[in-house]
Amino acid sequence: MIGLAIATWAFLIGGEVIEFLGLRAGIAAMVVGNAIGVGLVVASVLGDTKYGLEHFSLVRAVFGRHGVKPLIYVVNFLVCVGWSGILAVMFGRAAVNIVNELAGTTHGGDHGLVALFGLVALACAWWVVVRGPLTLRWLNRIAAPGLTVVIVVMLVFLFQGNSWSDLASIVPLDPPENPLLGFVLVVEFSVAGGLSWWPAQGNLSRLATTQRSALWASVVGLFVVTILAQTVGLMAALAYGTSDPTSWMIPLTGAGFGILILVWIGFANITTMSVQAYQVCVAMRQESVRWISGMSWPLLVGLFLGLSALFLIRPSAVYDNFFQFLYWISLAYAPVVGIVLVDYFLLRRQRLDLRALFSHRTGDPYDFWKGWNPAAWGAVAAGAGVYLWLLDPVSLRSAPAFPYMTASVPSLLAAALVYLLLTRMWVIPSGRGGYGLHATTDFPRSPDPNAGEIP
Amino acid sequence: MAGHPGDAAGHGRKAEGTTGGPGPLREFDDQLRKRLDVITDPGYTDPAREDLGAVDWVLFVGFLLACAVGAVIWGA
Numbered sequence: 001m002i003g004l005a006i007a008t009w010a011f012l013i014g015g016e017v018i019e020f021l022g023l024r025a026g027i028a029a030m031v032v033g034n035a036i037g038v039g040l041v042v043a044s045v046l047g048d049t050k051y052g053l054e055h056f057s058l059v060r061a062v063f064g065r066h067g068v069k070p071l072i073y074v075v076n077f078l079v080c081v082g083w084s085g086i087l088a089v090m091f092g093r094a095a096v097n098i099v100n101e102l103a104g105t106t107h108g109g110d111h112g113l114v115a116l117f118g119l120v121a122l123a124c125a126w127w128v129v130v131r132g133p134l135t136l137r138w139l140n141r142i143a144a145p146g147l148t149v150v151i152v153v154m155l156v157f158l159f160q161g162n163s164w165s166d167l168a169s170i171v172p173l174d175p176p177e178n179p180l181l182g183f184v185l186v187v188e189f190s191v192a193g194g195l196s197w198w199p200a201q202g203n204l205s206r207l208a209t210t211q212r213s214a215l216w217a218s219v220v221g222l223f224v225v226t227i228l229a230q231t232v233g234l235m236a237a238l239a240y241g242t243s244d245p246t247s248w249m250i251p252l253t254g255a256g257f258g259i260l261i262l263v264w265i266g267f268a269n270i271t272t273m274s275v276q277a278y279q280v281c282v283a284m285r286q287e288s289v290r291w292i293s294g295m296s297w298p299l300l301v302g303l304f305l306g307l308s309a310l311f312l313i314r315p316s317a318v319y320d321n322f323f324q325f326l327y328w329i330s331l332a333y334a335p336v337v338g339i340v341l342v343d344y345f346l347l348r349r350q351r352l353d354l355r356a357l358f359s360h361r362t363g364d365p366y367d368f369w370k371g372w373n374p375a376a377w378g379a380v381a382a383g384a385g386v387y388l389w390l391l392d393p394v395s396l397r398s399a400p401a402f403p404y405m406t407a408s409v410p411s412l413l414a415a416a417l418v419y420l421l422l423t424r425m426w427v428i429p430s431g432r433g434g435y436g437l438h439a440t441t442d443f444p445r446s447p448d449p450n451a452g453e454i455p
Numbered sequence: 456m457a458g459h460p461g462d463a464a465g466h467g468r469k470a471e472g473t474t475g476g477p478g479p480l481r482e483f484d485d486q487l488r489k490r491l492d493v494i495t496d497p498g499y500t501d502p503a504r505e506d507l508g509a510v511d512w513v514l515f516v517g518f519l520l521a522c523a524v525g526a527v528i529w530g531a
Contacts, residue, residue: 024529024530025530025531026530027526027530028526028527028529028530028531029526029530029531031522031523031525031526031530032523032526032527035519035520035522035523036519036523038519039515039516039519042515043515046506046507049503050503050504050506051503052503183531208503209502209503210502210503210505211503211505211506211507212507212508212511215507215511215515216515219515219518219519223519223522350506
């Protein structure tokens with residue numbers, strides 16, 4: 001978890017804060033946003049620890065065995081393609097900064113070399129994922145400790161050249177007229193940063209031996225360590241007036257250390273892209289869509305990473321407006337997390353039928369209507385509508401209520417409420433969803449235990 | 456090449472060690488056998504099945520709430 005938390009995107013998120021807020025208010029907004037986002041995510045994946053399931057297998061109990069597929073093949077896929085594309089751009093920019101330093105050139109952030117090096121990063125990630133999880137494990141063992149060293153080195157150099165009061169006196173780049181709006185815009189994308197862990201956190205939590213250890217490890221890894229890494233990113237961004245982490249390192253630490261750190265950032269990004277590609281492609285394989293299940297592993301991974309390469313056409317388009325990408329993540333995941341929380345804790349009282357989760361038979365508890373639960377997708381639509389009403393992720397136009405309530409929290413609550421009402425008034429009276437069959441032994445079995453198409 | 460669940464090529468290879476898994480998974484065979492012995496014992500209860508207690512919930516929510524409120528008072 002710590003490895004994920006101190007991935008280079010923590011620098012990016014911290015750096016984005018300087019658009020709206022200075023040091024103290026920025027740290028405060030990040031703490032509030034991460035407390036909300038991480039808190040909700042950690043609670044929503046306790047079922048993964050309890051049942052030890054791959055995350056989206058557990059979510060079948062909410063969306064149905066077919067209904068979960070859009071979450072995997074559209075939402076999770078696009079979010080991870082976006083993350084990988086952004087990390088590829090960061091790799092490209094880190095490499096171009098090294099070239100600029102060594103060759104005395106002044107290539108900008110959209111130079112063709114950024115795209116070229118980004119493609120190299122994606123190719124390296126493809127090679128790693130095709131080699132398998134043992135290579136991934138080996139890379140992760142050195143990437144996370146290395147980034148911890150980077151954070152410490154950055155802190156040392158930051159406080160060599162600046163005092164706390166120097167950094168605290170620097171004004172943000174583009175603050176809104178209403179200071180509360182700026183604060184909540186940062187809270188909002190910090191919430192999104194927390195929510196973006198949802199699928200990965202589910203898959204990590206399932207490996208924990210108790211729910212207590214899963215919860216507290218997540219709080220330390222995803223909340224405490226993330227805040228530290230983001231704060232270092234914010235301080236460096238304030239010191240150099242840019243949110244791009246690849247621009248800080250050489251001015252901050254000098255050419256020698258700076259180039260080493262940029263090389264390490266590039267390496268860490270390849271590791272993170274590989275982890276993303278691996279988990280997304282494995283999740284896609286497990287859902288039994290025939291043409292994907294039969295596709296060769298190198299081709300599937302290549303397709304995923306190939307789509308990320310689209311972000312290299314114009315690197316600045318998303319990379320320089322990174323926080324807007326986070327708002328889209330929040331729009332997608334906040335309603336889903338709300339629904340999962342209500343379903344697991346309120347409606348099912350933390351009990352699921354494991355066998356039914358893998359059953360493909362019509363009429364089984366989590367079959368709903370031909371494998372789809374329309375109540376869940378209706379609630380997602382309601383939550384997304386509330387989000388868009390409160391905050392437009394493209395134009396950043398916000399409703400008057402937004403500064404007082406964020407967009408993700410009302411979106412999550414609206415989706416949860418709609419799901420609760422639809423389930424109580426429609427799904428349960430229809431006898432669908434297996435509500436009330438709380439023990440794993442309650443599920444009526446077929447006389448032939450092999451009759452179900454259990455994968 | 457290391458094998459893994461997503462490796463389509465692995466399906467066509469002869470399994471070595473762990474059933475259905477390619478060669479490198481053999482190193483896990485002993486661990487898997489020991490684990491199976493533990494979890495198939497009739498007296499075994501999985502600690503992961505124990506739901507989070509009230510104290511943990513209060514500490515969890517209280518910690519995050521205290522951090523958020525403290526941060527707002529300090530920085531906003």
